[in-house]
Amino acid sequence: MVGLRWLVQTLVTLGTNAYLLFPFGSVIYQGPLKAVCHPGLNCYSCPAALLSCPVGAVQNFVASLRYTMPGGLPHLGTMVIGYLGFIGTLVGRLPCGWLCPFGFIQDLLHKVPLPKFSLWPPLRWVKYGVLVVLVLILPAVLVDKAGLGQPWFCKLLCPAGTLEGALPLIFLKPSLWATLTFYFWNKMIILVLIIIFAMLISRPFCRMLCPLGAFYSLFMRMTLVQLEFIEGNCVGCESCVRSCPTGVVPYEDPSSWECILCLRCLDACQFRALSFGIRRPLPTPAKRYETAD
Amino acid sequence: MPKKALWLIILFTLLFVLGINTGDLEYLLNLGNTICLSCIGVG
Numbered sequence: 001m002v003g004l005r006w007l008v009q010t011l012v013t014l015g016t017n018a019y020l021l022f023p024f025g026s027v028i029y030q031g032p033l034k035a036v037c038h039p040g041l042n043c044y045s046c047p048a049a050l051l052s053c054p055v056g057a058v059q060n061f062v063a064s065l066r067y068t069m070p071g072g073l074p075h076l077g078t079m080v081i082g083y084l085g086f087i088g089t090l091v092g093r094l095p096c097g098w099l100c101p102f103g104f105i106q107d108l109l110h111k112v113p114l115p116k117f118s119l120w121p122p123l124r125w126v127k128y129g130v131l132v133v134l135v136l137i138l139p140a141v142l143v144d145k146a147g148l149g150q151p152w153f154c155k156l157l158c159p160a161g162t163l164e165g166a167l168p169l170i171f172l173k174p175s176l177w178a179t180l181t182f183y184f185w186n187k188m189i190i191l192v193l194i195i196i197f198a199m200l201i202s203r204p205f206c207r208m209l210c211p212l213g214a215f216y217s218l219f220m221r222m223t224l225v226q227l228e229f230i231e232g233n234c235v236g237c238e239s240c241v242r243s244c245p246t247g248v249v250p251y252e253d254p255s256s257w258e259c260i261l262c263l264r265c266l267d268a269c270q271f272r273a274l275s276f277g278i279r280r281p282l283p284t285p286a287k288r289y290e291t292a293d
Numbered sequence: 294m295p296k297k298a299l300w301l302i303i304l305f306t307l308l309f310v311l312g313i314n315t316g317d318l319e320y321l322l323n324l325g326n327t328i329c330l331s332c333i334g335v336g
Contacts, residue, residue: 034325035318044325045332052325075320079312085305154331161332184334222297281295
């Protein structure tokens, strides 16, 4: 399973960033595939990106809501919400573990042989704040005179944008150097910190800051597929806990909001105490008939 | 299939179709075809 996941991550990352004509034509890909969002975090300003970024798309829809209202047909972005919600309901955070290019980059960085540390658990709540404040509230509230907001997550925080978008574009267009502002240097510092942390802690961005992971995690208790714990087979060896990259304890909470369904615990468990499949409906409690005295 | 998941799938499919019919697709295409200045830290 681990080998299969590496293969899928590699193919998805390369396959969705396969526009190799950028040095010869327009700087970024401008074809019809840009109408489709990537299921993971992948900057659409990356010169090789074929798909749009879902977080960038949501922010831009929210940011332009007031601007498009006077035209009578405001763009609510329901297409992207429906698309992400559909994925979330089907498979929850599985795209984080299998399809996200920035998650894959963090997995590669964690291979660097350095001492490893665990993440302080309360920090995982920060990503919900990022989702609500930077993706939903600020783009809707902080608007200019025309009623147009800004994608504040992209502007202030997104390290994928800096790594996949800003750095290659500056390399391709050196004239951009003169236009860089505080926001670029702020994001560069964040990117460097994320790279350092990713070498020491497994998936720090996904666990602490990613608004897309936060959105998908809301569905983890009701996804169509799930990780299931079979109590009778468990011998308490905790190999599943040691193998988990996001600090989940699968035997306590197999549908944890933090689980990215990478299925490493399935490989680690030699006693088949964990399985992965379609969620079964909870058994309906038997009706109680009360008898009158 | 759990009922809650089924209802959510129906809801999100309807939202997706609604978005396509209100021009979200063209909007997203226009958006994706321009360099995001916020992503690269310009402006």
